[in-house]
Amino acid sequence: MKLKHVTAEAKLLLIGIPVLLWTMLPIYHLFLFSISPKESAFAGKLWPDHPTLHNFEVVFREQHYYLNHFWLQLWNSLLIAVSVGALTLLVATGAAFAISRLRVKGGRLVMNLALLTYFIPAAFLAVPMYKTMGNYGLLNNQWALILAMITIASPYSIWVLKQASDKLPYELDEAARIDGASPLQLFRLVYVPLMMPSLVAIGTYALLLAWNEYLYAFLLLSNEKQITLGVALGNFLAADDSPWELLMTVGLIYALPPAAIYYAFKRYMVGGLTAGAVKS
Amino acid sequence: MSTIALPRVEPALPAGPAKKRLSTWQTWGLILIAPYVLVFLVFVLYPIGYGLWLARHPDSYVRLVEDPIFTRSVINTLVFLIVGINIKMVIALFLSGFFVQARWWIKWLSLLFILPWAVPSIPTILSIRFMLNPEWGIINSVIFRVTGLDGPNWLNDPTIALAMAITVHIWKSLPFWTLILIAGRLAIPAEHYEAASVDGASTWQKFRFITWPSMRTLYLTSTILSMIWTLGDFNSVYLLTGGGPADLTHVLATLGIRYLRLDQVDLAMAAIVCALPLVLPLVYFMMKRLSK
Numbered sequence: 001m002k003l004k005h006v007t008a009e010a011k012l013l014l015i016g017i018p019v020l021l022w023t024m025l026p027i028y029h030l031f032l033f034s035i036s037p038k039e040s041a042f043a044g045k046l047w048p049d050h051p052t053l054h055n056f057e058v059v060f061r062e063q064h065y066y067l068n069h070f071w072l073q074l075w076n077s078l079l080i081a082v083s084v085g086a087l088t089l090l091v092a093t094g095a096a097f098a099i100s101r102l103r104v105k106g107g108r109l110v111m112n113l114a115l116l117t118y119f120i121p122a123a124f125l126a127v128p129m130y131k132t133m134g135n136y137g138l139l140n141n142q143w144a145l146i147l148a149m150i151t152i153a154s155p156y157s158i159w160v161l162k163q164a165s166d167k168l169p170y171e172l173d174e175a176a177r178i179d180g181a182s183p184l185q186l187f188r189l190v191y192v193p194l195m196m197p198s199l200v201a202i203g204t205y206a207l208l209l210a211w212n213e214y215l216y217a218f219l220l221l222s223n224e225k226q227i228t229l230g231v232a233l234g235n236f237l238a239a240d241d242s243p244w245e246l247l248m249t250v251g252l253i254y255a256l257p258p259a260a261i262y263y264a265f266k267r268y269m270v271g272g273l274t275a276g277a278v279k280s
Numbered sequence: 281m282s283t284i285a286l287p288r289v290e291p292a293l294p295a296g297p298a299k300k301r302l303s304t305w306q307t308w309g310l311i312l313i314a315p316y317v318l319v320f321l322v323f324v325l326y327p328i329g330y331g332l333w334l335a336r337h338p339d340s341y342v343r344l345v346e347d348p349i350f351t352r353s354v355i356n357t358l359v360f361l362i363v364g365i366n367i368k369m370v371i372a373l374f375l376s377g378f379f380v381q382a383r384w385w386i387k388w389l390s391l392l393f394i395l396p397w398a399v400p401s402i403p404t405i406l407s408i409r410f411m412l413n414p415e416w417g418i419i420n421s422v423i424f425r426v427t428g429l430d431g432p433n434w435l436n437d438p439t440i441a442l443a444m445a446i447t448v449h450i451w452k453s454l455p456f457w458t459l460i461l462i463a464g465r466l467a468i469p470a471e472h473y474e475a476a477s478v479d480g481a482s483t484w485q486k487f488r489f490i491t492w493p494s495m496r497t498l499y500l501t502s503t504i505l506s507m508i509w510t511l512g513d514f515n516s517v518y519l520l521t522g523g524g525p526a527d528l529t530h531v532l533a534t535l536g537i538r539y540l541r542l543d544q545v546d547l548a549m550a551a552i553v554c555a556l557p558l559v560l561p562l563v564y565f566m567m568k569r570l571s572k
Contacts, residue, residue, distance in 0.1 A: 015378050016389055023393050026451065029418060030407045044421025091319060094312035104309025110317060115570055117324050119563040121512025123533035124555070127540050127548045128331030129323065135330070151323040154316055159570075183308035212400035215514045215537070230402050234519070237406075244410055251403025262398040263391075270459065 033248035041245045055249040064246055066236050069224055077211055077228040084149040085207030092154050096161035097187055101173055118155035130219045144220040153206040164198040201268040208258050229254045335549035344550045353530040356442055360531055361507050364446040368454055369503050376461035397455040405448055405519040438528035441521045449516040457502055464498040501569055508562050
């Protein structure tokens with residue numbers, strides 16, 4: 001019995017260890033470069049002889065040609081991500097409330113169109129979106145990226161919020177109405193408080209989507225004072241002698257906030273985003 | 281980052297006041313839904329219409345088909361979807377079984393396992409790109425230390441480079457699909473497995489007769505959705521190989537953007553239109569599953 005238990009444990013470890021290595025190796029490599037002097041990083045060592053925070057110092061002081069606007073670009077990423085999170089939440093909550101609770105005419109059609117949009121592969125929509133933003137005169141304007149990301153984040157957000165709204169008992173609306181509540185009061189005093197967990201999940205989803213986006217950001221913005229940190233990272237590759245240790249340091253800094261936000265809101269994220277995954 | 285939505289049971293519609301509703305409620309409904317409708321018209325409908333209009337000349341398609349990169353991209357895309365996605369989903373199905381085991385260390389591992397999906401693509405893919413560098417990369421350096429031989433020139437051989445792009449894609453999106461399939465497994469009542477154990481069923485029999493029948497639909501839906509999204513996966517190829525060497529590892533997503541950057545929008549749109557016969561049946565399937 002004891003032996004059987006040990007073999008079962010060993011089998012699990014035989015899966016667990018490769019999974020750990022597979023998952024963490026690229027991320028560890030990022031970290032390794034950020035604490036390595038250039039020569040050591042390029043020597044293929046698994047741990048530097050003299051770990052250093054020098055790379056971070058160079059990045060924070062913007063002491064390299066590619067880093068001239070590091071802080072500004074970090075700020076751009078933050079500003080765009082927060083705007084997309086807030087505005088998507090506004091657009092999607094309004095639509096989900098109107099479709100699910102107010103039963104607005106044509107709501108079902110709008111829901112289906114949103115779902116259809118959700119199934120357009122992102123890189124395919126990017127081509128006409130780029131041309132359209134040009135027609136609207138928005139290229140190289142951060143609003144172009146914000147609006148594009150709202151367009152991409154909204155369909156799924158509306159869908160998730162509508163699913164959650166449909167589960168609230170309709171009697172609540174009726175009781176509020178009998179008490180003479182207006183639609184806005186119903187929205188503010190009943191709907192939003194009850195929907196809070198889903199709203200947190202969707203706000204976080206849209207914020208992370210915008211922070212992590214590369215393709216749209218790289219197409220729609222090109223001025224180095226407008227671009228996000230992600231696009232700036234891509235620009236590092238333009239040179240033959242890219243300062244990879246600095247690139248990886250910036251990359252690590254860029255990857256930390258979404259990881260932290262994910263862990264902080266994990267409770268809401270996993271529940272909210274895999275909601276509905278399970279149905280017979 | 282990508283997310284999924286799969287169907288759930290539609291709650292029974294409350295009977296009653298739909299007809300008698302005051303028109304102020306309808307008015308507010310229209311006001312609240314208007315922002316999204318506006319977003320849809322201005323940033324989805326108009327761009328698509330405009331894009332299709334740009335791709336209206338048959339001449340564009342002739343030039344597209346004559347471009348050898350296009351043919352290669354179509355083949356690469358099919359390999360990416362058919363081989364890549366199926367490998368990924370089988371691994372996800374297997375790992376979902378691993379992660380539902382109740383062990384303290386598996387709980388911790390599952391927290392780390394999600395990282396590739398939660399963090400942005402660009403730093404991690406560039407990190408992998410350097411790991412694969414034939415001279416300075418950590419992988420060939422380890423190969424050399426262990427075997428004394430030089431490792432392959434990973435990104436300079438189109439076949440290996442495409443395989444690596446698929447590997448990057450799997451690395452990035454495996455956690456998400458594993459999470460979905462874990463949710464599927466957790467929904468199966470534990471009594472089924474207990475009863476099967478009492479009857480002396482083997483692990484394989486439990487999978488074959490309990491797990492698989494209840495996960496089949498979820499697995500199929502996930503595979504299709506993953507295929508649709510992977511068609512739009514620009515990062516895995518562009519950031520790793522840039523379409524190279526010699527433009528041999530492009531997929532339709534990167535090819536469209538390549539034409540766009542070369543200011544050949546009609547070709548970019550034509551390439552996307554050529555992908556529609558592949559996309560539309562998949563989307564039709566998903567719409568039927570989701571919009572009830």
